[in-house]
Amino acid sequence: MGEQAMHTTIAGKTITDLENMYIRDLNDFLTKENSELFGMTLINEIHLKLDCMIDVGLHHLSLSRPVPTLSGGEIQRLFLASSIIAQMDSIIFIFDEPTIGLHEIEKAKLIQIIQNLVNRGNTVIAVEHDENFMRAADYIIDLGPDAGIFGGHRIFQGSFDDFMTSELSRTSPYLADQKKLQVKQTYSKVNKEKMLTIENACLHNLRHLTVQIPLGVMVGIAGVSGSGKSSLISGTLVPKLKEFLTITDEDEETVFLSDVRVSGIEHIKKCLVIDQKPIGRSRTSCPATYTGIYDRIRKMFASTSDSIERGYGAGLFSLNSEGGCRQCKGDQVIKYHVGFGNYIEQNCDACGGTGFIEEAMEITIEGKNIRQILEMSVSEAIEFFGNEESAAYDKNICHLLFTLERVGLGYIKLGQQTPTISGGESQRIKLAKELGKQSGRDRLYILDEPTTGLSFSDSEKLIKLMLELTENGNSVIVTEHDPAVLSNCDYIIELGPGGGSDGGFIIALGSPEQLKRNEKSIIGRYLR
Known part of the structure; x- marks a missing residue:
């Protein structure tokens, strides 16, 4: 950036400072400043665009964030925001699982925004597994009955009410309450002498957190988008474990965090990161x-x-x-x-x-x-x-x-x-590879939103496998938004209360039953 640009400021902030601010913080900053300095037309135009990005759940990003670092869901929502800003009509929008990576409270906003697109005269086609999204749809097309070579047939098309009576669908029984995702009735007790402790976690928006993660149980990491979940687990815990353990993941880059301390590693024999990165880099890999x-x-x-x-x-x-x-x-x-x-x-x-x-x-x-x-x-x-x-x-x-x-x-x-294999499929292949090996104890499995792209029945299978890992003496840490997965966790760590600069705190800890009774918990009201 040129020297003149670096010496030009607005209320003491350069253009680089503004670009690096979280979108919500930038919106608040411009609101507080005297609009006469910029002109109402310019300010209103900027606010309109920032408001749209906030409404679609991108408040935790900065304007300088490189697009290649965005998730698929974030890119889709950025495209959605640009379409809203352009005030288009008579357009067909096609989305592939737009609710990926969104908290339950954020999904409601997204559904409302998409409905507004339809009300403006557009058509929206969305490939989705989310229950509330399907309930809000005007028309349902169900393909199946199963996946791959066992699918490819049109099982149903019509209104949501008629979909509830479909006998061939694998999805409608869950929506009609004929089948329910199982939630375990008893939770494993936390052994206070077998804890993984992270001290002074301060990556990105984390507020110098100290948190204890129970081992030997299934632990859920919850929170709205940008609340610090990935920063705590993928960005802090995994790099620190790499200093002491051999970790099986696809990322060869190791980041050393000198200010962070992790104790309790002696309780872990091996750590396995089951992420959604591709399982092969060449066309001949399979x-x-x-x-x-x-x-x-x-x-x-x-x-x-x-x-x-x-x-x-x-x-x-x-x-x-x-x-x-x-x-x-x-x-x-x-x-x-x-x-x-x-x-x-x-x-x-x-x-x-x-x-x-x-x-x-x-x-x-x-x-x-x-x-x-x-x-x-x-x-x-x-x-x-x-x-x-x-x-x-x-x-x-x-x-x-x-x-x-x-x-x-x-x-x-x-x-x-x-x-041709999706991120969710890659993650399950990695999980199957580890489960297929000779069984062991005292292993730590770290999963990041494993239910992405899964139907109700597939989610149920995955939950059973994760519970099986803990029953065999292993530990599971799963970052998730899905209430069904979190309801089956023995212990939940919830970050928030918001995203970006509004996040980075631990707002609730405990079993699903404890979070249901915790007024500070946001996910508690959605747990089954």
Whole structure:
């Protein structure tokens, strides 16, 4: 920034100072200053834009925040704010789960804003799992009945009232109270001698917090957007644990926080961060490679009599090794540049779109070649590898596949390219990989909004798995907005009361029952 700009101030603040303020604080600052300095037209225009961003739940951001650092939900809401500012009508808006990352109290505001868009003469199409969002919809289209290859059918379309009587839907029974997400009736007791203590947490808006996190139980981290949840767990706790433990996560960068102290680490043998980052960076990576299933499958193919007779090794059945097509490098498609930075993809003629050379495709197990096995869904693969009378039987593969099915991923193909796998699916694949390993105790699992993108039935499966982890002597810390998940936690730490400069405090601690009775708690009124 130029020297002149740096020496130009408004009420003692430079343009950089204003850009770095939280949006709500900036709005308040401009309100307090004398509008005659700027002109009413300019002030009103700025207020209009800031108010829209506050209304859609972006009050905790600053104007200088780089767009690549925003979550998918925040980017959608920023787009929504710009549309409101432009006062558009006769437009079709399409949103993909706009309530992601929002507290229950913030979702109500978002629903009202979207309804106002419709009232202005626009059409809104939203892919959503949120109960209140579905109840507010004028029209429902339900696809299924299940996911992946078991879905793709139109189960229902019509009004919400008619949707309540749909017999094929997996969702309507939960909305009609015919089925309910289970909430445990008894909570595990907190062992005061087995606590993880964070002292002087001051990252971003945290107010030099000292907090004790019980171990051996399921702990929920709650609070409105920007209240400091991620700053406390992902930004403070995880980096400090990295100094003492080997942590399995996808982020190789380590941040050292010298002013923060963490004690009680001796109670933890291993920490596992189960986040929503992609499980692979290349087009040839897939769930089978990430979970380790592919290694056993390749060895199985290499041990067949045909492979032994021809001298084939396990590398022949890998896309990244000698078995990959020489033309497409195992990608299965060839990309052709058609100008202006655009490409089209066509199946590779050399391998017929399989990605493998001909020699690899000639070897079969129970009549299936390597590509046919990779095209199997998890549920189909369980039957294929689970038959004890078959040459394909493998107990270890079956155990991992069964775990993937338990987290609601029975529809995922073994060879599905990782760029096509959502963040929520990636997180559940990581969880299944850890659950599929030999069981252990005194492990700490850290999950960040694991119910993102999940239906009611899938959320129920995930909750059961998290409870199973604690029952086996492990600890779970889950950052969540979903009342169903938080209601199943043994202990909740709620930050707030607001976001940005209004957050950073601990406003409530205790079991779900205690938070229900706590007047300072915001999430307490939504717990089941």
